[in-house]
Amino acid sequence: MSYLNRAINLWYSDVERRRRFQVLTILIAFAYGVLNSLALDRPEKQVTWETLGVILFLTVAFTAYYCVRTEAPMVRTEFVRLREMFENRRVLEVGLVSVILLAIASFVVYVPNERVQAASLDLRLGRAIATRSLDAVSINSLAKVFNTAAAYQVSLNPRLVNAAGNRLLDESRENPNAWPAALALMSYRTTSNKELAAVSPSNCIEVPSGSGVTLYVSDSAFNGVHCAQALDHIAWTNVVFENVTVVYHGGSTVLTNVQFKNCQFNLDYSPASLELAKLLTASNSVTISLPGNLR
Amino acid sequence: MLFAIFALGLTFVYAVLGLLILLGYSPKRIDVFETIHYYAYLAVFGLFMLDLVIRVLLHTLRKNVIPE
Numbered sequence A: 001m002s003y004l005n006r007a008i009n010l011w012y013s014d015v016e017r018r019r020r021f022q023v024l025t026i027l028i029a030f031a032y033g034v035l036n037s038l039a040l041d042r043p044e045k046q047v048t049w050e051t052l053g054v055i056l057f058l059t060v061a062f063t064a065y066y067c068v069r070t071e072a073p074m075v076r077t078e079f080v081r082l083r084e085m086f087e088n089r090r091v092l093e094v095g096l097v098s099v100i101l102l103a104i105a106s107f108v109v110y111v112p113n114e115r116v117q118a119a120s121l122d123l124r125l126g127r128a129i130a131t132r133s134l135d136a137v138s139i140n141s142l143a144k145v146f147n148t149a150a151a152y153q154v155s156l157n158p159r160l161v162n163a164a165g166n167r168l169l170d171e172s173r174e175n176p177n178a179w180p181a182a183l184a185l186m187s188y189r190t191t192s193n194k195e196l197a198a199v200s201p202s203n204c205i206e207v208p209s210g211s212g213v214t215l216y217v218s219d220s221a222f223n224g225v226h227c228a229q230a231l232d233h234i235a236w237t238n239v240v241f242e243n244v245t246v247v248y249h250g251g252s253t254v255l256t257n258v259q260f261k262n263c264q265f266n267l268d269y270s271p272a273s274l275e276l277a278k279l280l281t282a283s284n285s286v287t288i289s290l291p292g293n294l295r
Numbered sequence B: 001m002l003f004a005i006f007a008l009g010l011t012f013v014y015a016v017l018g019l020l021i022l023l024g025y026s027p028k029r030i031d032v033f034e035t036i037h038y039y040a041y042l043a044v045f046g047l048f049m050l051d052l053v054i055r056v057l058l059h060t061l062r063k064n065v066i067p068e
Helices: A002-013 A015-039 A044-069 A089-108 A114-130 A136-151 A158-174 A176-191 A271-282 B002-022 B027-061
Strands: A200-202 A215-223 A228-230 A234-242 A245-248 A253-261 A264-267 A285-290
Touching: A002 A015, A002 A044, A002 B027, A015 A044, A015 B002, A015 B027, A044 A114, A044 A136, A044 B027, A114 A136, A114 A158, A114 B027, A136 A158, A136 A176, A158 A176, A158 A271, A176 A253, A176 A264, A176 A271, A245 A271, A264 A271, A271 A285, B002 B027
Parallel strands: A200 A215, A215 A234, A228 A245, A234 A253, A245 A264
Antiparallel strands: A253 A285
């Protein structure tokens, strides 16, 4: 019990030593986080947990040191025994029920708050692109952020999205592992396209066989949750894709004033796909000839 | 009081960062400042929460002694 008395003395009475220790802990933890993140370029999530670990370790170590090395305080505090903590059954029952209900609620009930969620995703996005080079953890984090934003229709900070888009597409040229994150970014971008051209709706169409462009589609809208439309070998003019899985295998295609909304992208990793991705992440309306100039 | 001073300082830095963004300061440098601000916030917040948890735990273990 004398150790508990000393701990009470530290955390309730000995302000001077506690303050000195806390300022030192904040400085050490801050230096650890900044050094690992900026100088060593380590992933933010890992450094965050490590920084919290440093704080916990220093606090426990200092408290233990204080309890062992200092004199017992003059004022002694009475402590409850473990048995006594369970004597008030009503309080115990209410506490247990509250914990169980909160645990169930946290697993089952999703409380969407768009602004809070957007701020949280912006923070994660900012952290992921703050590193000098995009490593596997950052790329994975970016893919998760864009997938979540697309799934819940959360609006991210456009400045961060543009910065992330440039970084991801640059990285994709060298590193195929960044491609899924780039596809997630494209899917997210199409969720924010509000204004679409008014054209008559159509079902998805089959891709014609052969080389080059063999079919011309104009002034149409493709809308279907279970519809997957390949772009290859078709020239698309004034077309709107909505709720469509857009597929591209790197074949010849021409897109003129083509718009996408709430679309998923399944583009093969190829130079032509990279060119298309670059346009998709930059503009609501796409005009491009792939591969090469077909007109 | 210590945490209030730190929180005030971090809020001030947050406002300055917002001002720098409005003034069109280099996004790369702002990202670096934001990282520094984030770890300062994390250190203060982490210690504040731990301080709170330790005090609540110790208080829970105290026995209410009714004076005679």
